Amino acid sequence: QCCDIQDAPRFGYRGFHLDPCRHFISVENVKKQLDLMSMFKVNTMHFHLTEDQGWRIEIKKYPKLTSVGSIRTEGDGSFYGGFYTQEQIKEIVDYAAKRYITVIPEIDLPGHMMAAISAYPYLSCKGEQWSLRTVWGVEDIVMCPGKEDMFRFLDDIFSEIVPLFPGKYFHIGGDECPKTSWKNCPACQKRIQTEGLQAEGKHSAEERLQSYVIKRIEKMLEKRGRKIIGWDEILEGGLSENATVMSWRGEKGGIHAAKAGYDVIMSPNIYMYFNCLQSKVNEKKIGNPNRVITLEKVYNYHPVPEVLSADEAKHIKGVQANLWTEYMSALDEMEYMLYPRVAALSEVAWSKKENKDYGRFCTRLESIRRHYDVLGVNYCKKISNE
Ligand code: ACM
Ligand code: ZN
Numbered sequence: 001q002c003c004d005i006q007d008a009p010r011f012g013y014r015g016f017h018l019d020p021c022r023h024f025i026s027v028e029n030v031k032k033q034l035d036l037m038s039m040f041k042v043n044t045m046h047f048h049l050t051e052d053q054g055w056r057i058e059i060k061k062y063p064k065l066t067s068v069g070s071i072r073t074e075g076d077g078s079f080y081g082g083f084y085t086q087e088q089i090k091e092i093v094d095y096a097a098k099r100y101i102t103v104i105p106e107i108d109l110p111g112h113m114m115a116a117i118s119a120y121p122y123l124s125c126k127g128e129q130w131s132l133r134t135v136w137g138v139e140d141i142v143m144c145p146g147k148e149d150m151f152r153f154l155d156d157i158f159s160e161i162v163p164l165f166p167g168k169y170f171h172i173g174g175d176e177c178p179k180t181s182w183k184n185c186p187a188c189q190k191r192i193q194t195e196g197l198q199a200e201g202k203h204s205a206e207e208r209l210q211s212y213v214i215k216r217i218e219k220m221l222e223k224r225g226r227k228i229i230g231w232d233e234i235l236e237g238g239l240s241e242n243a244t245v246m247s248w249r250g251e252k253g254g255i256h257a258a259k260a261g262y263d264v265i266m267s268p269n270i271y272m273y274f275n276c277l278q279s280k281v282n283e284k285k286i287g288n289p290n291r292v293i294t295l296e297k298v299y300n301y302h303p304v305p306e307v308l309s310a311d312e313a314k315h316i317k318g319v320q321a322n323l324w325t326e327y328m329s330a331l332d333e334m335e336y337m338l339y340p341r342v343a344a345l346s347e348v349a350w351s352k353k354e355n356k357d358y359g360r361f362c363t364r365l366e367s368i369r370r371h372y373d374v375l376g377v378n379y380c381k382k383i384s385n386e
Contacts, residue, residue, distance in 0.1 A: 054083075231246050274338055279385075335377050
């Protein structure tokens, strides 16, 4: 009664990312994470729904995307799969909205599309029958932008997906698309000729072809009232001004984008990839063993790089932590990687740099741990700064 509290988040976009493609996450488990994220006032869930290893969303016009594209044959011959029906997607989006969380879908294109290509082989340059990728890494076989049918396919997909996700953003991926198949494809080379996409400056003809794809896709989504977000590779070969860039290969893509006037979400793999180990002395070796991102390192991350001017810094719209699931198959492993680092993410997203203090955060962590215990969260208990 006797005071006013003035509080506002540092960033409007406070995100986390889930990858149900490498290892599936049930609707019930997605909802549990939404409950926990809302507790930490994280307001955006980036839902990575398609991959080389699995297509995870029902598309009524293309039933093979799920009957073929959602199931992979593992090395030992067993089947692994799962997908969300459109009704389940609505249920997740609605559950999130009640907790003030917007769900952004990602359809990763034109690379990372092996599940769709396995279901509909005409989508690739050679049109040959392949199966889903069963190992991790980057796939050379990608979609063929020489073919109009590829664009028709994506337009159809968007007609079904966009109405399910009412938020303003649509994530179109754009990362890790090798250009080898385009170099050897007559249809792709013809497209390069007819669209005048010859190599220019730093950009090869094939990089300019990727940029042609992104711009066409952006128009398809714009006509449906959505703005695109893409991984920082979408900067290569030129970009239209309405795109938002998600900086993942460190901060340099984000810095370049902000200087060029694009909005940016910072999600650098050196601070915000929660699939990396949280310490060298961790009792559990889940996740990417090649990099350690400690709780303290997450906490001390500042999403606005100092090299940006005040005007450029206005383009940094937020920050996001990503959880790629190659090296974790069960929910308890995923939770172990997410928590308590999500508590640190929350303060990175909410607090101004001058108000942050890792020591004080560690004191607050004591009560956060008690919440995790009561809620049955399998969080990492052994915090180390190494
Ligand atoms: C990514 O981690 N390939 C965006
Ligand atoms: Zn091609």
